[in-house]
Amino acid sequence: MKKINRDSRVRKNFHQAKWDEPIIFELSQKGERGILVPKAEEDVVGVVGDGVSGIPDHLKRKEHPNLPEISQPRVLRHYMRLSQETLGADVNIEIGQGTCTVKYSPKINEMLAKLTDITELHPLQDESTVQGILEIMYKTGVFMNEISGMDRFSFQSGGGSQAVMAMASVMRAYHADKGESRTRDEVITTIYSHPSDAAAPAVMGYRIIYIHPDEDGYPDFEAFKAAVSERTAGFIVANPEDTGVYNPRVKEFTDLIHSHGGLCGYDQANANGLFGVTRAREAGFDMCFFNLHKSFSTPHGCGGPAVGAMGVTKELEKYLPAPLIDYDGDKYYLNYDICRDPFNIGKVRMFYGVAPVVLKAYAWIMALGAEGLYEVAKVAVLNNNYLFRKLMEVDCIDAPYIKGKQRVEQVRYTLQKLAEDTGITTGDVQRRMMDFGMHYWTSHHPYYIPEPMTLEPTEAPSKEDLDEYIETLKYIIKEAYESPEIIKTAPHRSVCHQVDERTLDEPDEWAISWRSYLKKAKDKG
Amino acid sequence: MKRVGFIVNPIAGMGGSVGLKGTDGVYQKAVALGAKPRSSHRSMEAISVLSDLKEDIEIITCSHEMGEDEAKYFGFSTIVVWHNDSMCSSEDTIAAAKTMMQEDVDFILFAGGDGTARDIYNAVGMKVPVIGIPAGVKIHSPVYAKNPTKAGELARLYLTGNIKRLQEVEVLDIDENAYRAGHVNTKLYGYLKIPYERNYVQNRKAPTPFSETASQVSAALDVMDNMQEDVLYVVGPGTTTRAVMEQLGLPYTLLGVDIILNKQMVALDVAEKQLLGLIKGKKCKLIVTPIGGQGYLLGRGNQQISPAVIKQIGKENIIVITTKHKISELRGNPFLVDTGDSEADEMLKGYIKAIVGYKEQIIYPIRT
Numbered sequence: 001m002k003k004i005n006r007d008s009r010v011r012k013n014f015h016q017a018k019w020d021e022p023i024i025f026e027l028s029q030k031g032e033r034g035i036l037v038p039k040a041e042e043d044v045v046g047v048v049g050d051g052v053s054g055i056p057d058h059l060k061r062k063e064h065p066n067l068p069e070i071s072q073p074r075v076l077r078h079y080m081r082l083s084q085e086t087l088g089a090d091v092n093i094e095i096g097q098g099t100c101t102v103k104y105s106p107k108i109n110e111m112l113a114k115l116t117d118i119t120e121l122h123p124l125q126d127e128s129t130v131q132g133i134l135e136i137m138y139k140t141g142v143f144m145n146e147i148s149g150m151d152r153f154s155f156q157s158g159g160g161s162q163a164v165m166a167m168a169s170v171m172r173a174y175h176a177d178k179g180e181s182r183t184r185d186e187v188i189t190t191i192y193s194h195p196s197d198a199a200a201p202a203v204m205g206y207r208i209i210y211i212h213p214d215e216d217g218y219p220d221f222e223a224f225k226a227a228v229s230e231r232t233a234g235f236i237v238a239n240p241e242d243t244g245v246y247n248p249r250v251k252e253f254t255d256l257i258h259s260h261g262g263l264c265g266y267d268q269a270n271a272n273g274l275f276g277v278t279r280a281r282e283a284g285f286d287m288c289f290f291n292l293h294k295s296f297s298t299p300h301g302c303g304g305p306a307v308g309a310m311g312v313t314k315e316l317e318k319y320l321p322a323p324l325i326d327y328d329g330d331k332y333y334l335n336y337d338i339c340r341d342p343f344n345i346g347k348v349r350m351f352y353g354v355a356p357v358v359l360k361a362y363a364w365i366m367a368l369g370a371e372g373l374y375e376v377a378k379v380a381v382l383n384n385n386y387l388f389r390k391l392m393e394v395d396c397i398d399a400p401y402i403k404g405k406q407r408v409e410q411v412r413y414t415l416q417k418l419a420e421d422t423g424i425t426t427g428d429v430q431r432r433m434m435d436f437g438m439h440y441w442t443s444h445h446p447y448y449i450p451e452p453m454t455l456e457p458t459e460a461p462s463k464e465d466l467d468e469y470i471e472t473l474k475y476i477i478k479e480a481y482e483s484p485e486i487i488k489t490a491p492h493r494s495v496c497h498q499v500d501e502r503t504l505d506e507p508d509e510w511a512i513s514w515r516s517y518l519k520k521a522k523d524k525g
Numbered sequence: 526m527k528r529v530g531f532i533v534n535p536i537a538g539m540g541g542s543v544g545l546k547g548t549d550g551v552y553q554k555a556v557a558l559g560a561k562p563r564s565s566h567r568s569m570e571a572i573s574v575l576s577d578l579k580e581d582i583e584i585i586t587c588s589h590e591m592g593e594d595e596a597k598y599f600g601f602s603t604i605v606v607w608h609n610d611s612m613c614s615s616e617d618t619i620a621a622a623k624t625m626m627q628e629d630v631d632f633i634l635f636a637g638g639d640g641t642a643r644d645i646y647n648a649v650g651m652k653v654p655v656i657g658i659p660a661g662v663k664i665h666s667p668v669y670a671k672n673p674t675k676a677g678e679l680a681r682l683y684l685t686g687n688i689k690r691l692q693e694v695e696v697l698d699i700d701e702n703a704y705r706a707g708h709v710n711t712k713l714y715g716y717l718k719i720p721y722e723r724n725y726v727q728n729r730k731a732p733t734p735f736s737e738t739a740s741q742v743s744a745a746l747d748v749m750d751n752m753q754e755d756v757l758y759v760v761g762p763g764t765t766t767r768a769v770m771e772q773l774g775l776p777y778t779l780l781g782v783d784i785i786l787n788k789q790m791v792a793l794d795v796a797e798k799q800l801l802g803l804i805k806g807k808k809c810k811l812i813v814t815p816i817g818g819q820g821y822l823l824g825r826g827n828q829q830i831s832p833a834v835i836k837q838i839g840k841e842n843i844i845v846i847t848t849k850h851k852i853s854e855l856r857g858n859p860f861l862v863d864t865g866d867s868e869a870d871e872m873l874k875g876y877i878k879a880i881v882g883y884k885e886q887i888i889y890p891i892r893t
Binding site for chain 2: 191198202205206207208209210211212213215220222223224226227400423446447448450505506507
């Protein structure tokens with residue numbers, strides 16, 4: 001067989017599927033049908049009624065919903081085309097989405113989650129008919145206790161941000177229980193923790209106090225001391241932060257919070273390099289959460305099915321969202337006893353958590369075991385530091401803080417020199433990377449590190465993958481110095497296109513939905 | 526037809542090329558050391574971008590190398606309203622800009638450095654939008670585009686109606702004599718209005734959901750909602766502190782110090798002596814904002830807030846209001862104070878909670 005001669009690993013001939021697929025409403029043809037829903041049988045109607053007359057008139061819609069009229073095969077083709085226009089986890093080398101811990105998720109776990117035993121479950125089934133999934137959820141909770149040192153887990157939160165919200169809710173309940181909820185109105189976090197660590201408690205009415213890093217990139221302990229007071233409800237922080245810098249003095253931080261009566265919540269979204277190395281309990285945290293959809297095998301899918309597995313110490317168990325899953329020696333059951341506590345935070349989401357996501361995490365942990373989890377952490381850190389070392393050899397790439405030391409599982413780099421030399425910004429590089437089938441991420445806003453680039457390789461990529469990513473970045477940097485226009489006008493081979501950013505920062509000009517945009521436009525006249 | 530004022534400071538940047546860190550007052554020395562003019566070339570780079578708008582704009586300019594030569598080189602319709610046959614001075618720039626205002630220009634494009642921006646500010650204030658073509662030694666003022674081509678492109682976008690947003694930006698300058706002696710002594714002189722497009726100006730702001738103006742309003746609302754009754758609030762200069770006054774619906778002085786009590790105006794634009802009299806024996810708080818990119822909280826552009834005023838108010842009663850973007854622009858450098866009184870500076874050192882949004886604060890270091 002003739003081998004294709006490649007002069008480098010860079011996929012110069014990559015081309016993403018790209019066309020102007022209409023939205024499904026544009027495909028609608030009047031009278032075209034996908035499914036004709038049959039009328040209910042008369043004997044069924046006789047028992048349950050017609051299904052409509054029982055609905056109060058004020059809740060009935062006055063007009064038919066504006067849904068597209070389209071046949072099944074056309075729907076199928078439409079979504080198949082759209083699926084081909086994505087740059088998904090199974091298409092590109094997922095190194096570039098720093099902080100997202102996008103890793104290869106074993107396909108066998110996906111197969112398990114697709115078994116009808118799982119897909120046909122309903123959360124309102126009688127407990128006796130769902131003993132299998134309850135057992136899996138219970139045992140996954142036990143695993144999580146071991147991994148974190150916490151005493152009890154809830155899988156109810158539908159993602160990391162919701163888990164932060166649940167942690168902040170527990171803080172409020174705890175202080176209310178002690179009669180201090182009115183006086184404790186501040187939550188402390190750091191600027192390199194995930195923005196949700198500030199946003200969720202802010203939504204609950206807390207004043208947010210940010211800690212800036214010191215010269216080495218660690219949260220400034222002197223600033224922290226100035227922040228903590230009797231008004232402190234708690235401290236919510238990631239460690240390592242998004243810079244990949246691990247704060248070795250974290251126990252001093254949690255001790256100081258406790259000495260002032262506050263609680264500590266650990267955002268473990270960056271836990272991939274810590275399995276079997278450190279635990280939330282020993283670092284002095286009262287609560288923590290893991291993203292099962294990131295660190296534990298489920299693909300991190302565009303805000304798709306997710307679980308923010310939240311754990312607490314025994315003292316805080318009574319505040320967790322109900323129900324918890326328990327085992328009485330004979331059967332597994334949903335335990336609502338904690339609801340009786342007047343300070344219980346109540347539900348944060350319907351039911352008990354996304355069952356297939358918990359199942360995949362269970363399967364992943366069972367396959368790896370304790371030694372395997374530790375191996376995950378070691379390889380993730382090794383991969384990251386290989387990438388780090390190689391990229392630091394590139395003249396225009398730098399990484400602020402702790403010079404000469406290793407990072408944990410990710411690094412926030414800066415391309416400031418590249419921008420100064422060539423005018424090519426990190427946003428330009430981001431778009432150009434898509435031309436080679438690669439994701440690339442900059443940073444949360446604002447850019448405390450100028451022209452940022454955040455890469456997190458996880459344990460999944462091989463050395464070959466890492467080298468391809470490095471070579472591609474180097475190729476683009478060379479382009480930046482020799483032919484910057486090709487980067488400025490990128491992407492050229494991707495379905496994505498350049499966005500006019502001019503009004504993105506003006507709240508009067510944008511909206512989070514079409515309907516709210518129309519309302520804003522109407523209000524503005 | 527749009528009327529575009531065009532001013533070139535022909536000696537801008539000459540001091541820098543021979544290591545003089547500026548050209549103010551040392552032009553002859555710079556020439557003696559072999560300095561060559563550079564701003565004419567840079568301003569031509571900028572104005573060339575407007576070439577295809579020749580039929581739509583009229584250039585109102587100064588004689589010879591102060592704009593006329595550069596504009597005519599590209600064939601623009603040119604009206605000379607300021608004649609100068611000798612070396613260009615600061616007074617020339619100011620007089621030329623004032624004359625252009627009388628000629629009803631819609632917009633001014635000028636080439637120079639921080640000193641030139643200061644002159645434009647003295648003549649124009651915020652009456653018409655301007656864009657600076659960076660040609661000087663010192664470019665601290667965000668009124669300047671990132672490079673001459675960007676200045677031309679920004680002007681083009683504005684003149685063709687593709688940018689409608691204007692932004693007030695700080696006019697900063699450093700004391701060149703002090704700078705030559707190794708001290709960076711930045712001062713806030715005022716504000717100019719520029720057409721705002723993120724990718725074109727100095728200190729490019731990354732796209733965030735909140736513009737700088739919206740962030741200022743968010744922080745201002747926090748200050749406003751936490752104002753205490755029967756406490757005097759001394760409001761220092763700046764666009765961020767101005768947002769507080771705007772939210773309260775009160776008049777203000779952008780560069781002055783204003784006093785309010787129970788959300789009502791007490792005094793506008795007070796000097797140090799008046800300020801000391803007003804706060805004597807009263808409960809009061811001071812609202813200040815750092816200078817963008819520099820971090821000076823006190824001692825630069827707000828000298829009315831003297832060491833005596835600061836000592837009387839006390840550090841615990843100082844409210845710092847800023848935005849996350851301004852904090853990120855400091856690149857980890859601390860807030861600075863240089864009140865001229867070591868005792869006051871010492872008192873201010875340490876950490877302070879700065880308001881960066883509604884119910885959002887950052888603990889930030891203060892150094893001298």
